[in-house]
Amino acid sequence: xxxxxxxxxxxxxxxxxxxxxxxxxxxxxxxxxxxxxxxxxxxxxxxxxxxxxxxxxxxxxxxxxxxxxxxxxxxxxxxxxxxxxxxxxxxxxxxxxxxxxxxxxxxxxxxxxxxxx
Amino acid sequence: xxxxxxxxxxxxxxxxxxxxxxxxxxxxxxxxxxxxxxxxxxxxxxxxxxxxxxxxxxxxxxxxxxxxxxxxxxxxxxxxxxxxxxxxxxxxxxxxxxxxxxxxxxxxxxxxxxxxx
Amino acid sequence: xxxxxxxxxxxxxxxxxxxxxxxxxxxxxxxxxxxxxxxxxxxxxxxxxxxxxxxxxxxxxxxxxxxxxxxxxxxxxxxxxxxxxxxxxxxxxxxxxxxxxxxxxxxxxxxxxxxxx
Amino acid sequence: xxxxxxxxxxxxxxxxxxxxxxxxxxxxxxxxxxxxxxxxxxxxxxxxxxxxxxxxxxxxxxxxxxxxxxxxxxxxxxxxxxxxxxxxxxxxxxxxxxxxxxxxxxxxxxxxxxxxx
DNA sequence: GTGGTCTAGACCACT
DNA sequence: GTGGTCTAGACCACC
Numbered sequence: 301x302x303x304x305x306x307x308x309x310x311x312x313x314x315x316x317x318x319x320x321x322x323x324x325x326x327x328x329x330x331x332x333x334x335x336x337x338x339x340x341x342x343x344x345x346x347x348x349x350x351x352x353x354x355x356x357x358x359x360x361x362x363x364x365x366x367x368x369x370x371x372x373x374x375x376x377x378x379x380x381x382x383x384x385x386x387x388x389x390x391x392x393x394x395x396x397x398x399x400x401x402x403x404x405x406x407x408x409x410x411x412x413x414x415x416x417x
Numbered sequence: 418x419x420x421x422x423x424x425x426x427x428x429x430x431x432x433x434x435x436x437x438x439x440x441x442x443x444x445x446x447x448x449x450x451x452x453x454x455x456x457x458x459x460x461x462x463x464x465x466x467x468x469x470x471x472x473x474x475x476x477x478x479x480x481x482x483x484x485x486x487x488x489x490x491x492x493x494x495x496x497x498x499x500x501x502x503x504x505x506x507x508x509x510x511x512x513x514x515x516x517x518x519x520x521x522x523x524x525x526x527x528x529x530x531x532x533x534x
Numbered sequence: 535x536x537x538x539x540x541x542x543x544x545x546x547x548x549x550x551x552x553x554x555x556x557x558x559x560x561x562x563x564x565x566x567x568x569x570x571x572x573x574x575x576x577x578x579x580x581x582x583x584x585x586x587x588x589x590x591x592x593x594x595x596x597x598x599x600x601x602x603x604x605x606x607x608x609x610x611x612x613x614x615x616x617x618x619x620x621x622x623x624x625x626x627x628x629x630x631x632x633x634x635x636x637x638x639x640x641x642x643x644x645x646x647x648x649x650x651x
Numbered sequence: 652x653x654x655x656x657x658x659x660x661x662x663x664x665x666x667x668x669x670x671x672x673x674x675x676x677x678x679x680x681x682x683x684x685x686x687x688x689x690x691x692x693x694x695x696x697x698x699x700x701x702x703x704x705x706x707x708x709x710x711x712x713x714x715x716x717x718x719x720x721x722x723x724x725x726x727x728x729x730x731x732x733x734x735x736x737x738x739x740x741x742x743x744x745x746x747x748x749x750x751x752x753x754x755x756x757x758x759x760x761x762x763x764x765x766x767x768x
Numbered sequence: 769g770t771g772g773t774c775t776a777g778a779c780c781a782c783t
Numbered sequence: 784g785t786g787g788t789c790t791a792g793a794c795c796a797c798c
Contacts, residue, residue: 323519395529400440408529411504412526412529452786464776467786483787557751570771584771599797601798603771604771634670645735649739
C-alpha cells in the first residue's frame with residue numbers, strides 16, 4: 301500500500317478548478333485569476349500556481365495569452381467535456397474499487413439503487 | 418476551499434485492513450499483526466498503529482486481548498458485513514460527487530454502463 | 535488477582551463530566567472547556583484531555599466543531615439519557631459485587647432499606 | 652475532583668482478603684500466609700504485606716501470634732460480620748452515588764429490579 | 769484561539 | 784512478548 305497518497309497541492313487545485321468548470325461556476329472564455337492571485341486564493345506558492353495552469357493547458361482546458369492572462373478555452377463544449385471526463389474518472393475509480401471487493405456489475409447496480417435517492 | 422483532503426494515515430490503514438477483511442484476505446478470528454509489527458509494516462508510529470486497532474475495535478471489526486494481541490472478531494458474517502458497509506460507503510460518495518457535477522441518477526447509470534466492462 | 539484497579543485518568547474525567555451532564559451542572563448545547571483548559575483543570579496532558587472528548591463524542595454525549603471547541607450534544611434528552619445510563623451502570627456493578635459476596639436479591643433489598651435514609 | 656484515586660496497594664490487598672473471608676474462601680481460625688508469602692503472592696513489598704495484616708488486625712479480622720503467624724480471628728461469626736460490613740459499605744456508596752444523580756429511593760429500587768435478574 | 773494528527777518514548781499490567 | 788496509558792511536543796487546518 302502507498303502511504304504517500306497525499307495528493308500534491310497543485311493537483312488538488314487543478315481538480316478544484318476543473319470541478320468549477322464542470323459545474324458551470326467558471327464559464328468558457330472566462331478569465332482566470334492571475335498566477336499571483338491564484339497563489340493568494342489557495343495559499344500556495346506562485347510557482348505552484350503556475351504549474352496548475354500548465355497542467356490545465358496541457359489538458360486543453362485553458363490557454364494563456366501573453367500579457368493578458370489565462371482564460372478558459374473558447375469552446376462551447378468545454379464545460380460538457382470536462383464534466384464528462386470527470387464523471388468517467390469517478391465512475392472508473394468507483395467500479396475498480398467495487399470490483400476489488402468482489403462485486404459484480406449487477407450487484408453494483410443494485411447497491412446504487414438502494415443508496416441513490 | 419479545503420486542502421487538507423489527505424485522509425489521516427490511521428484511517429488509511431483502517432480502510433486498508435477493512436478492505437482485506439472485506440475481500441477475505443483476512444479471516445474471522447485471525448490474529449492481526451501486533452501494534453509494533455503494524456507500525457513497521459506501514460512505516461507509522463506505534464501509537465498511530467494502536468489508534469488503528471482502536472478504531473477497528475470501536476467499529477466492531479476486531480477485538481484486543483491483552484497480552485495476546487488483536488484479532489478479527491469471531492463472527493461468521495464479519496466479512497460480509499464489512500464488505501457491504503464499504504460498498505455502501507463507496508456508492509454514497511460516488512453518487513454525491515456525481516450529483517455535485519449535476520448528473521441525474523439516469524445519467525449516472527448510463528455512464529457506469531459505458532465504463533463498466 | 536488484578537491490582538491495576540485504578541481507573542485510567544481519561545475515564546475518570548469522562549465519568550466526572552458525564553456526572554455533570556447527568557446532574558444538570560452542564561446543559562445540552564453548552565460549550566465544554568477547550569482541550570488545553572481541560573488539561574489544566576484536571577492537571578492532565580492535553581493529549582489525555584483530547585482523548586476524554588474523543589470518548590464522550592463516541593458515546594454521543596458531545597460533539598466537536600473544529601476551531602470552535604467541544605459542545606454537549608444539542609439534544610433535549612441528553613441529560614436524562616446519560617443519567618439513566620450511569621444509574622444502570624452503578625446498579626449493575628453494585629449487584630455484581632453483592633452477588634459475589636453471596637447475597638440474594640431479597641437480602642440486597644433489605645440491606646438497602648437499612649442504609650437508605 | 653480527586654485524581655489520586657488510585658487505591659493504595661495495601662488497601663487493595665486488605666479488601667481482597669476481606670472479600671475472601673466474607674465469601675467463605677478463608678475460614679475463621681485459618682492461618683494466613685506469612686508476611687513474606689503474602690508479599691510474593693501479591694507481588695508487593697514485605698513491608699506493605701505487614702501493613703496489610705496490621706490493618707486487618709485493627710479491624711478485628713485477624714490476629715498475629717508471635718512465632719506462629721497470622722490467623723483469622725477465632726470467632727464463629729467473623730465471616731458473617733465481615734460480609735455484612737462489606738455489604739453495608741457497598742450499599743452506602745451505591746446509594747450515595749445514585750442520590751448524587753438525583754434519584755429517589757423509590758427510583759433506585761425500580762432500577763435495581765430492572766437490572767437485577 | 770480551536771481541535772486533529774503524528775511522533776517519540778516512557779511505564780505498567782497481563783501471558 | 785502483548786496491549787493500555789500517559790506524557791511531551793511538534794505541525795497543520797479551521798475560525
